[in-house]
Amino acid sequence: MTLSSRKHIRALRGLILIGIATLAIAATSGYHQIKKYSFGAAEGSTREYFDYITVDSSARRVYLSHGTEIKVLDADSGSVVGSITGLKQDHGVAVASDLGRGFITDGGQGKVIIFDLKTLKVTGDAKADEDADSIVYDPASKRVFAMNGDPHSSTVIDAKSGAVLNTIDLGGGPEFAVADGKGTVFVNIEDKNEVVAIDSQSLKIKSRWPLAPAGTPTALAIDLEHRRLFSAGRNPQMLVVLDADSGKVIQSFPISAGVDAAAYDPETGLIFVSTREGMIHIFHEDSSDKFSEVESIKTEYGAKTLGLDTKTHNVFVDTADFGPPAAATPEHPHPGRTAVPGTFHVLVYGK
Numbered sequence: 001m002t003l004s005s006r007k008h009i010r011a012l013r014g015l016i017l018i019g020i021a022t023l024a025i026a027a028t029s030g031y032h033q034i035k036k037y038s039f040g041a042a043e044g045s046t047r048e049y050f051d052y053i054t055v056d057s058s059a060r061r062v063y064l065s066h067g068t069e070i071k072v073l074d075a076d077s078g079s080v081v082g083s084i085t086g087l088k089q090d091h092g093v094a095v096a097s098d099l100g101r102g103f104i105t106d107g108g109q110g111k112v113i114i115f116d117l118k119t120l121k122v123t124g125d126a127k128a129d130e131d132a133d134s135i136v137y138d139p140a141s142k143r144v145f146a147m148n149g150d151p152h153s154s155t156v157i158d159a160k161s162g163a164v165l166n167t168i169d170l171g172g173g174p175e176f177a178v179a180d181g182k183g184t185v186f187v188n189i190e191d192k193n194e195v196v197a198i199d200s201q202s203l204k205i206k207s208r209w210p211l212a213p214a215g216t217p218t219a220l221a222i223d224l225e226h227r228r229l230f231s232a233g234r235n236p237q238m239l240v241v242l243d244a245d246s247g248k249v250i251q252s253f254p255i256s257a258g259v260d261a262a263a264y265d266p267e268t269g270l271i272f273v274s275t276r277e278g279m280i281h282i283f284h285e286d287s288s289d290k291f292s293e294v295e296s297i298k299t300e301y302g303a304k305t306l307g308l309d310t311k312t313h314n315v316f317v318d319t320a321d322f323g324p325p326a327a328a329t330p331e332h333p334h335p336g337r338t339a340v341p342g343t344f345h346v347l348v349y350g351k
Contacts, residue, residue: 087104265313304317
């Protein structure tokens with residue numbers, strides 16, 4: 001083979017590799033707003049408050065935490081399927097599809113509300129603790145873990161009977177939690193800058209892993225197949241990828257301020273992170289040990305919570321209209337913006 005032929009082949013190979021990389025990037029980008037659904041004020045609420053979004057992709061339902069109610073949407077049309085009302089300040093929803101039951105944390109009442117997935121009727125409740133916040137169903141143990149923020153604990157509930165089994169001292173304020181389906185529940189501990197791993201059978205803490213370079217972790221998602229955790233923090237503002245078995249930090253990325261949710265799509269390998277500043281950051285799992293930033297989508301201020309529909313690959317965020325900040329005072333030198341009552345809405349992003 002002549003020198004010029006070898007150069008030609010190398011150049012051709014380079015063009016092929018560039019083309020493959022370009023196609024890969026094109027295949028994972030292009031998210032944009034495709035729908036918007038607007039709603040009125042929550043029944044019995046005196047302020048506009050919203051929190052976690054839970055998408056049940058198989059049942060085609062979206063559960064929106066909206067202050068004193070859980071609003072349930074059809075995932076395809078956005079129509080309201082029903083509402084679970086009479087709550088004081090709800091936060092998260094966990095779905096136990098195999099048992100036909102759903103669970104809502106009501107931090108205002110210090111309870112977990114139990115409801116029927118088909119009828120959306122409340123069937124009971126279980127005592128948790130004040131500031132009951134995030135919640136996760138662990139299918140391996142068929143237990144529900146409610147995370148109590150201020151008390152630094154987790155209330156464990158038998159999902160079938162609704163009985164409280166135990167309260168776990170977490171040693172810090174919990175935020176998002178995820179279950180691996182194999183007997184471990186992972187929880188971000190916001191004030192300790194760490195993730196803890198809980199054995200869902202023994203209800204003992206197995207591991208505590210630091211999250212540097214991230215801090216004040218809130219959002220948490222998991223890749224079940226490759227055993228990767230995606231923890232996002234507010235101070236410093238970073239997304240950290242960890243090994244779910246060893247706690248080793250594999251990679252990290254800067255993000256915008258006020259992160260509050262993350263999700264992983266196993267079919268596309270995309271990781272979504274949403275922030276209060278009005279951004280959805282999208283990353284891609286190139287391999288189990290290599291991740292890349294794909295794009296950042298501008299949404300609206302306050303759209304910090306997120307839910308992923310793994311069937312359509314659409315992303316749901318919710319927010320409200322916000323007024324300007326109040327005048328600064330010595331007691332409140334940096335006042336935040338206040339949501340305008342009755343302006344709650346959902347934005348859907350897809351391709």
